[in-house]
Amino acid sequence: MPTYVYAVTGADHPLPLHDLTGVGDPPTPLRALRADGLAAVAGDAPPGLRAKRRDVLAHQGVLEALMRDGATLPMRFGLVGPDDDEVVAALRREADVYRERLAELDGHVEYNLKAVRDEADLLREVVSDSAEIRQLNEQTRADEGDHDKRVALGEMVAREVTTRHQREADEVASRLAPAATRSHLADPGPQQFLNVSFLVPRTDADTFVAAVRQEADRRGDAYAFTLTGPLPPYSFV
Template identity: 55%
Template structure:
């Protein structure tokens, strides 16, 4: 039977899994596969596994219980190995890399920060500060059939938006970096100009959250900063 993998831990990590069930219906029984240095928390993989709320919650519950007792390499939902032997082989083959990453993650959790800005506010800023943009904007308003100028204005605005968003994203990361261990930039989504995960030590979590709130207040209502966490450190595995 194939093996569903929840997380990898050090061999001496507490495995307080009593009362916690795995994915599937009926819920899978959790067990540990161990080598001398590492353990993998697994269960039998159910047939036809899909991302149902019940199973997502079960996966998260296992990770939260493990994270309460120390560093964990969390696996994303749905990771399945052909069998237990393949899991044990991977633990041996990747022993040094897994141990190094566990050491790095000790005492840390992940926070994800997304930031967006009101588009009209940004466009007003560009028009106010760019003479070229202002002239093109006025010309196309007075000459609605001026196709070339409209294209030029659109290209200019696109470049300015990308540049200004990039600058502001870096400013935010720089202001928060001193309270974090590492950062991992993810793909921007929807209207967000920033989508970044931070690895934060447990003792700095409140300071970090407060710094994000202060940054949002400093920037005002045109900006929206959305912080999620603490989370399992998926982005740093």
């Protein structure tokens, strides 16, 4: 039977599996598969498993419970191995890598930060700072029928917006980096200029959150920061 894998821990990690509720309806019992000083927390994979709210929350609940007792390598929702033997074989094959990651993540959590900037505010800045864009903008207003100039203006503004978004993303990430152990930049979503995850010592979480608030205040009302966490450190596994 296929095996659903929740996480990898050290073999001496507390595993109160009888107190945890896994995925599936009814939930499948959890078990520990051990090899080379490691344990994979697993269960039978329910047939036709999809990312329903109940199952996603169950998966998250297992990870959060494990993380409270020590370093845990969280697996993403829906990770399924062919069977228990194959999962154990993977533990043996990647044992050194897993132990290295567990040591790195010990005592850490993840925070994800997304940021957007008001578009009108950014465009005003772009036009104000560029004489070339300002001049071309005035020309297109005077002659709305000049298609080539409108296209050129749009391309220039788009390039400048992209450049400024990248610069601001680098600036925010760099200013917050000292409050974290590591960071991981991901592709921002629509309208966002920043999507970054930080690996933060659990004991320093309040300090990190305060640093994010300070940065948001410094940027002003034209910016909106969304901080999510603490989370299992998915981005650093």
